[in-house]
Amino acid sequence: MQLVTVEGVRKDYTLGKTTIHALRGVDFSVETGEFLSIVGPSGCGKTTLLNLIGCIDTPTAGRITFEGTDVAGLNDNEEADMRLHKIGFIFQSFNLIPVLTVTENVEFPMILTGTPKEQRRHRAEELLEAVELSEYASHKPDELSGGQRQRVAIARALVHNPRLVIADEPTANLDSETSRTVMSIMQRLNEREKVTFIFSTHNPLVIEYAHRIIELQDGLIRKVREGERV
Amino acid sequence: MIFLKIALLNLTSHYKRTILIIFAVMISVFMLESISGMMEGLRHSFFQSLMQESGHIQIHEKGWEDRMEQLTLDYRIEQPDRLISYLTRTYDEIVRAEKLLSFGALLIHGEKNLAIMGQGVEPDTAFFGSVREGIVEGEFFSAAETAGGSETSSRTDEKIHGAVLSRRICDLLDLSLGDGVVALVEDSEGSPYYLEYPVTGIFESGSKETDEQIFFLTHANAQELLYLPDETTEIRITLTDRENAEAIAADIEESLAARSGMQGRTGSPADGQRSGGAYEVATWQELNGSFILFIEMFDVIMLIINVFIIIVAATVITNAILMNVFERVREYGTMRAIGMKKRQMFWLVMMEGGAQGTIGSIIGMAMAIPLVIYLQIHGFSWGALSEVMTGSSIYYFRFSPVHAAINFASGILIALAGSLYAARVNTRMDVVETLRFN
Numbered sequence: 001m002q003l004v005t006v007e008g009v010r011k012d013y014t015l016g017k018t019t020i021h022a023l024r025g026v027d028f029s030v031e032t033g034e035f036l037s038i039v040g041p042s043g044c045g046k047t048t049l050l051n052l053i054g055c056i057d058t059p060t061a062g063r064i065t066f067e068g069t070d071v072a073g074l075n076d077n078e079e080a081d082m083r084l085h086k087i088g089f090i091f092q093s094f095n096l097i098p099v100l101t102v103t104e105n106v107e108f109p110m111i112l113t114g115t116p117k118e119q120r121r122h123r124a125e126e127l128l129e130a131v132e133l134s135e136y137a138s139h140k141p142d143e144l145s146g147g148q149r150q151r152v153a154i155a156r157a158l159v160h161n162p163r164l165v166i167a168d169e170p171t172a173n174l175d176s177e178t179s180r181t182v183m184s185i186m187q188r189l190n191e192r193e194k195v196t197f198i199f200s201t202h203n204p205l206v207i208e209y210a211h212r213i214i215e216l217q218d219g220l221i222r223k224v225r226e227g228e229r230v
Numbered sequence: 231m232i233f234l235k236i237a238l239l240n241l242t243s244h245y246k247r248t249i250l251i252i253f254a255v256m257i258s259v260f261m262l263e264s265i266s267g268m269m270e271g272l273r274h275s276f277f278q279s280l281m282q283e284s285g286h287i288q289i290h291e292k293g294w295e296d297r298m299e300q301l302t303l304d305y306r307i308e309q310p311d312r313l314i315s316y317l318t319r320t321y322d323e324i325v326r327a328e329k330l331l332s333f334g335a336l337l338i339h340g341e342k343n344l345a346i347m348g349q350g351v352e353p354d355t356a357f358f359g360s361v362r363e364g365i366v367e368g369e370f371f372s373a374a375e376t377a378g379g380s381e382t383s384s385r386t387d388e389k390i391h392g393a394v395l396s397r398r399i400c401d402l403l404d405l406s407l408g409d410g411v412v413a414l415v416e417d418s419e420g421s422p423y424y425l426e427y428p429v430t431g432i433f434e435s436g437s438k439e440t441d442e443q444i445f446f447l448t449h450a451n452a453q454e455l456l457y458l459p460d461e462t463t464e465i466r467i468t469l470t471d472r473e474n475a476e477a478i479a480a481d482i483e484e485s486l487a488a489r490s491g492m493q494g495r496t497g498s499p500a501d502g503q504r505s506g507g508a509y510e511v512a513t514w515q516e517l518n519g520s521f522i523l524f525i526e527m528f529d530v531i532m533l534i535i536n537v538f539i540i541i542v543a544a545t546v547i548t549n550a551i552l553m554n555v556f557e558r559v560r561e562y563g564t565m566r567a568i569g570m571k572k573r574q575m576f577w578l579v580m581m582e583g584g585a586q587g588t589i590g591s592i593i594g595m596a597m598a599i600p601l602v603i604y605l606q607i608h609g610f611s612w613g614a615l616s617e618v619m620t621g622s623s624i625y626y627f628r629f630s631p632v633h634a635a636i637n638f639a640s641g642i643l644i645a646l647a648g649s650l651y652a653a654r655v656n657t658r659m660d661v662v663e664t665l666r667f668n
Contacts, residue, residue: 056567056661077571084569091665095564099239104232111232112569156568 003163003196004030004053009062011048011219022048024219025062030198032163035190037210037227038200044216046200047168053198054087054166055079067163084112088157090167090186090199094149096141102128102152103137109160120159127155130192131185147178151185158189167199171206183209233574237581244554248586251550251645255590258543259641260598262536266637267602269532270628276525277472282359284517285328285466286475287482289313292508294463301334301347303418303456303463307509310462320485323469323478326356329462331452337395337445338412338424339403346399347444348413350452353391356468360435361394361446367407368431370394371448391448392430396441405429413447417457425455436624475513483511540644547648551583555652562656563664572657579656583649584642591641599634602627 011023023045030036030053038046051057052064055071056079064071066082074082083089088109096105103124110120128134131151141149150170157165167186171179187209190197199206207213210227241248291305307313310329317327331350336343351358353371362370371391393411395403405411407429414424427447435441453459469475486509515522555562562575570578605627 051662054567056665080566080569080571083567089564089567091564091567093560095560095567095665097236097561097565099236099243100232104235108232108565109568112574 001032002029003032003034003067004198005063005065006049006053007063007065009049009052009059009064011045011052011057012060021219023052023059026216026219026221028214028221028224030164030196032196033190033194034196034198035187035209035211035227036196036198037207037213038198038216039202039207039213040216040222041202045219046216049216050166050168050198050200053164054089055082084109085160086163088160088162088165088195090150090153090157090165090170092169092172094141094146094153094173096149096152096156098141101138101140102133102144105141105152106155106159108156113160115160123159124155127159128152130189131155145178146173147175147181150174150178150182154182154185154189158193158195161193162195164196164198167197169200169202171201171203176205179203179205233578233581234585237578237585240554240558240582241585244557247550247554251547251554251583251586251648252590252593254543254546254550255587255641255645256594256597258539258644259591259594259637261539262637262640263595263598263602263634264627265532265536266633267598267605267627267629269529270630270633271606271626272528273525274628275626276521278359280514280518280521281468281472282357284514285357286469286472286514287467287479288512288517289465289467289482290463290510290512292510295510295512301332303333303458306418306458306461306463307465308461310460310465314465317465317467317482321478321482323471323474324467325470326468328352328355328357328466329449330357330464330466331449331456331458331462332464333415333452333456335445335455336414337399337403338414339405339409342403344399344402348415348452348455349444349446350449350456350462351446353448357466358446360437360440361433361444364433364435365394365431366397366434368392368394368429370431370433370446389450391427391451393427394431394433394446395429396445397432397434398438398441399445400429400432407432413445413455415455417455418461419457421457423455423457425451427451472514476515479511479513483509486511540640544644544647547583547586547645548651549648551579551586551645551648551652552655554582555579555656559656559659559664563659563661566661567665576653576657579653580646580649583645583652587642587645590645591638594641595634595638598637599629602629 006026006028009023009026010021013020013022026045026049038049040046048057052059055066055074058072066086071079071082097108100108103121106124106127107120110123125134125137128137131154133148133151133155136144136148141152144152157167170186171182174182183206186197186199189195201207207227213225213227214221215223215225289307291307294305297305307329314327314329318324329352333348333350334345335348336345349358351371355362371394393413395405395411400406403411409429410426411429412424412426414422417423447455449462453461469478566572566575606629609624609626611624
């Protein structure tokens with residue numbers, strides 16, 4: 001079943017008098033439960049593509065659907081609701097809220113959805129256990145290592161049971177060992193929670209975890225291939 | 231609740247900027263409350279002094295306002311007691327109506343003399359509070375004293391009571407309590423006349439002008455000295471509410487005119503009529519026009535200062551909050567990427583500003599209120615300016631709970647106004663833009 005479809009998507013940015021064509025017409029679809037990797041050199045349009053799929057940016061042309069809904073037709077609030085209920089984000093720089101504890105960071109999306117405290121606390125504990133950070137529940141992000149922070153971010157991305165998790169270079173700031181750990185956790189959660197993952201990366205070590213790999217170059221899909229996991 | 235927690239925790243995590251914002255709010259609230267206390271004190275002192283100096287309504291004989299000589303006895307009200315009785319019977323709003331007799335005199339003691347203004351007052355006068363309360367030796371025409379004077383005058387057989395003088399005049403004339411002082415006047419018939427009075431009261435009013443220019447006799451003694459049996463120069467009225475002075479004065483005019491068959495702002499009551507006599511009824515606004523204008527001008531100046539304080543504070547606060555927000559753009563972007571709505575983001579920023587405004591206002595008030603209350607009790611001197619403004623060399627502040635509440639709210643509103651701009655800037659940024667922000 002197709003979760004996301006991307007049809008003829010173009011994205012242009014204007015920088016002063018220069019127009020940058022970040023995406024020049026991209027077509028592909030993502031199946032439910034897939035563990036999809038988007039790879040390519042810097043500036044090829046990976047982040048732009050993820051932002052468009054994640055409803056935090058809008059395409060210049062083309063169409064993106066999420067569970068059959070054209071995301072271009074959504075207003076600000078509807079986009080926010082879509083992100084809140086159906087999409088989880090994992091950022092390269094972790095992007096945790098520094099003043100909140102690990103548990104509160106994980107709970108944050110559920111707070112926005114108005115989930116009762118007991119329920120969200122239970123879910124946060126469950127995910128912290130899954131990412132092996134239960135003992136750090138009351139720590140602040142700046143008391144954790146990079147790998148630990150990214151695991152908190154993974155827990156946060158999954159806490160509200162999204163249909164899709166978008167991870168933009170999740171291992172870019174991590175060493176190889178930690179990268180493996182993080183990817184293993186993501187893979188495990190993909191299987192356990194039946195959540196679709198789309199992640200961008202440069203890291204060949206990370207690519208081996210993907211079901212399918214889309215290679216981008218200069219804003220176009222150069223190649224689509226199956227991953228080693230398949 | 232989590233938003234409030236984030237807002238409060240953000241305050242501590244960016245404590246330097248928080249301190250700056252709280253300090254700006256605190257200073258502005260402190261200034262606003264201090265100025266407000268000063269203005270309230272000024273108004274209160276002014277109106278209290280006004281009531282003491284002029285009452286709310288004065289009645290004189292027609293022509294008094296345009297008199298050439300300040301202390302002339304040419305304008306007189308006959309049978310003032312009957313007129314007062316009529317007025318107090320007719321108008322419930324009149325709290326007090328008194329006759330006063332102002333005259334020029336030469337006070338003599340031994341080789342020394344002093345030209346001065348004499349004031350004949352009822353022994354239990356409600357006016358001249360600063361003198362009555364400023365008695366440092368003796369008494370201000372006590373009931374015992376007025377019940378029986380020591381001697382009688384040769385002219386009217388009126389008992390001679392004492393004279394009440396300021397410490398300053400006593401020093402100038404080498405007088406002590408109990409000494410005799412001669413008051414020489416030109417009486418109502420133009421003849422020189424004098425009587426000797428024992429000094430029965432010495433005062434320090436706090437006003438240099440009052441201390442150097444006025445001495446007091448009982449009204450009856452002043453009538454006798456000036457040979458004005460059953461006459462006075464002024465009837466002074468205090469009302470329940472000074473704001474009604476204009477309407478009541480107009481009514482009194484009409485009433486007096488009707489009683490004498492005359493129209494307009496002058497009249498001659500049947501009971502108190504004297505030959506060719508008519509009356510001028512003046513309100514405190516008319517009697518103190520220039521002072522009221524001064525107060526209004528002072529109000530405008532203070533308003534300008536307040537606006538200036540608010541603008542400066544709002545600018546500093548807006549700037550600091552904006553920097554605070556820009557430092558955390560990525561954090562805000564993350565929250566929005568996760569699903570926080572613009573409205574929630576807006577209130578998060580506003581909540582931080584509100585918290586800073588509340589803390590700053592509480593500290594500002596905690597500093598300003600004790601100061602205002604201290605200066606309300608002890609006052610301070612602005613020298614000549616205090617005297618011009620309040621009739622006293624000591625200037626007293628006044629605490630007003632209503633103004634305190636307004637100033638407290640102003641501090642919060644200043645911070646919220648600063649946050650409003652920052653919140654709008656923040657929510658107008660695209661999520662993608664905020665996530666890229668460095």
